[in-house]
Amino acid sequence: xxxxxxxxxxxxxxxxxxxxxxxxxxxxxxxxxxxxxxxxxxxxxxxxxxxxxxxxxxxxxxxxxxxxxxxxxxxxxxxxxxxxxxxxxxxxxxxxxxxxxxxxxxxxxxxxxxxxxxxxxxxxxxxxxxxxxxxxxxxxxxxxxxxxxxxxxxxxxxxxxxxxxxxxxxxxxxxxxxxxxxxxxxxxxxxxxxxxxxxxxxxxxxxxxxxxxxxxxxxxxxxxxxxxxxxxxxxxxxxxxxxxxxxxxxxxxxxxxxxxxxxxxxxxxxxxxx
Numbered sequence: 001x002x003x004x005x006x007x008x009x010x011x012x013x014x015x016x017x018x019x020x021x022x023x024x025x026x027x028x029x030x031x032x033x034x035x036x037x038x039x040x041x042x043x044x045x046x047x048x049x050x051x052x053x054x055x056x057x058x059x060x061x062x063x064x065x066x067x068x069x070x071x072x073x074x075x076x077x078x079x080x081x082x083x084x085x086x087x088x089x090x091x092x093x094x095x096x097x098x099x100x101x102x103x104x105x106x107x108x109x110x111x112x113x114x115x116x117x118x119x120x121x122x123x124x125x126x127x128x129x130x131x132x133x134x135x136x137x138x139x140x141x142x143x144x145x146x147x148x149x150x151x152x153x154x155x156x157x158x159x160x161x162x163x164x165x166x167x168x169x170x171x172x173x174x175x176x177x178x179x180x181x182x183x184x185x186x187x188x189x190x191x192x193x194x195x196x197x198x199x200x201x202x203x204x205x206x207x208x209x210x211x212x213x214x215x216x217x218x219x220x221x222x223x224x225x226x227x228x229x230x231x232x233x234x235x236x237x238x239x240x241x242x243x244x245x246x247x248x249x250x251x252x253x254x255x256x257x258x259x260x261x262x263x264x265x266x267x268x269x270x271x272x273x274x
Contacts, residue, residue: 002138008181008182008183008184008185008187011182011184012230013230013231013232013233014230014248016183016184016187016233017204017233017242017248018248019179019182019183019245020183020187020191020204020242020244021204021206021244021248022179023176023179023180023183023191024042024191024195024202024203024204026172026175026176026179027176027195027201028201028202029172030169030172030173030176031201033168033169033172036165037158037159037161037162037165040157040158040161042160043154044151044154044155044158045267046257047147047150047152047154049153050147051144051147051148054140054143054144054147055144057138057140058137058141058144061133061136061137061140062137064133065133065134065137068126068129068130068133069130070124071126072123072127072130075119075122075123075126076119076123078115078119079115079116079119079120079123082112082113082115082116082119083112083116085108085112086109086112086113086116089105089108089109089112090109092105093105093106102238107274125253126221135162187233190242191203191204191242194235194240194241194242197240198214198239198241200214200243203241203242203244204213204239204241204242204243204244205236205243205244206242206243206245206246206248206249206251207219207224207227207243207244207245207246208246210224210241212236212238212239212241213241214236214239214241215236215238215239215241217237217238217239219236219243223237223243227243227244228245228247230245230248
């Protein structure tokens with residue numbers, strides 16, 4: 001007859017702690033695999049963001065150059081029109097009948113001359129701006145080509161590393177899922193929260209040299225006794241990590257190592273008989 005499966009909530013504290021420590025070992029191995037990838041994922045992400053920004057800049061600069069071209073054509077047309085007015089008014093000067101018409105035409109010629117000067121000034125400014133924008137466009141295009149080349153190399157490198165470790169990571173993830181089913185949901189949630197807030201990703205640690213294996217803060221003797229009793233979940237009052245005794249973790253403590261160490265036999269010297 002098959003043994004009845006125990007619900008995670010009904011498991012003994014010792015079994016819960018053992019399952020949590022096994023889960024921690026698997027997750028730490030997954031973290032180690034991710035560390036092998038180094039900063040490559042972040043570098044790839046940064047390059048993708050930079051490339052997106054460069055493309056946006058190139059598009060914006062191209063639109064600005066187009067608008068400058070349109071404005072230049074309008075200014076040139078305006079300058080040509082003002083020049084044609086000047087020529088027209090100069091011709092009319094030969095046929096004036098009084099001083100009033102003469103003064104009016106001269107004022108129009110002067111006004112159109114100022115209009116030509118203003119247009120030419122704005123044309124020069126626009127041409128200078130256009131030159132700067134075109135240089136910026138060329139620089140942006142060159143930088144984009146470099147970044148796209150760097151991205152391709154980084155992606156290939158990352159894909160190669162991922163391919164090497166993907167099988168191991170997937171296998172470990174499956175084992176982690178199987179273990180998570182065996183752990184009480186509330187305890188698992190707390191463990192994941194602690195692990196997420198820990199710099200080294202450790203949510204459960206064993207006691208080492210009378211201290212927490214995560215933050216290395218000293219643990220009072222009574223609390224150490226509670227940890228060894230395995231009757232309830234004990235957490236470090238400093239870092240919040242779940243504590244487990246070395247024996248349950250399958251690790252020999254320093255004290256037990258000393259106890260197991262064979263005693264050195266003292267050599268006795270025999271005194272010669274008279």
